[in-house]
Amino acid sequence: MRKQLKKFAQFTALSSLLVLSACGGNQAAGDEEGKSSGGAVKADIGVISYISGPGAAYGEAITNGLKLAQEEINGKGEVEINLVIEDSAGKQDQALTAAQKLMNSENVTGIIGPTLSTEMNVVGPEADLNGVPIMGTSTTAEGIPQIGDYVFRNSLPEALAIPAAIDKAIEKYDAKKVAILYGNDDVFTKSGFDTMKKAAEEKGLEILTTETFQKGQSDYNAQLTKIKGLKPDLILASALYNEGAVIMDQARKMGIDVPFVGGNGFNSPEVINIAGDAANGLIVATPWYGEKEDDKVKEFVSKYEKEYGKKPDQFAAQAYDALYIMAEALTNAGEADRDALRDALAEIKGFNGILGEFSFDEEGDVVMDPTVLVIEGGAFKEFN
Structure with missing residues (x-):
């Protein structure tokens, strides 16, 4: 019923007219029914980054x-993906x-x-x-x-990640008292605060x-004192x-030496690059751990380092798996059609990627277990 109402809205909303013309012939360019000459499903996937x-x-x-991921997927021949990247x-x-x-x-x-959320x-x-x-x-x-x-994500929600990290920190340090510090001018960091508080x-x-700060702030003396x-x-x-690394430094x-438990935005090697040794003691939960004893993980890390000269982080890994999930859905859909892709994505269960075993729940959210990490040395x- 909801999809039918959405279709009605598409026909009545002036802002959707251009999109409607697209939906009438919703194939990738150049080939009938979104297929390449070799029979592979051919699709443009937009990227907003x-x-x-x-x-x-x-x-x-x-x-x-x-x-x-695009290079690997296209090399296999079942799906041919063209990335259209926008900043x-x-x-x-x-x-x-x-997006428009x-x-x-x-x-x-x-x-x-x-x-960003x-x-x-x-x-x-x-x-x-x-x-x-x-x-x-x-x-x-x-x-x-x-x-x-039509909205999905393969990124581990903070509602799963943050409680897992806090649990481990309580167990390790027998913690009883906490201070909370968060950016109050960003939906993402405010949502992280809500999860932490709860x-x-x-x-x-x-x-x-509970102390607050703003994006781009450079002096945290008042809050930290x-x-x-x-x-x-x-x-x-x-x-x-950016702010997280400066806060830790x-x-x-x-002289504040207690552990930090961070949200997902804190979970980047850039924290170490910016804060150096001051980043030690940061605890985060993530679906990605690059040192995992897993053949898929090792192969991805090796290829990424060879191509880009650095180790991949969580954001690279989640994007890599996301395109593979898209490719599997396109294969299952059998055509480059928006509605067919949406329905095929909703059916993804037990996908084995570099992040581990992944499924979408009935709302298009993540079903998987996080790994808790800590920065040491x-x-x-x-984090054990």
């Missing part, structure tokens, strides 16, 4: 992971403009991205209204797949103080890697 600006390391990793610069308006451009292309069958909150409803399947690879805030029937309360932790005086056992911090210089390690 944070390529320029202060969070560009996220977008770089994501696009690198996608390109590596959002981490901005809602730019992400929406990029992609959706108005008759060749784009589905979209991967955008990078803040961006998905404006792009997701538009994609859902226009019947374009979209999959976030790094959008972990609460409520993303619930935006609509998890802390459910686990019976005493919240000594207050936290230091209260002597928490743990600091729960919901931050993107300033905290360590002030300048590297992420399993």
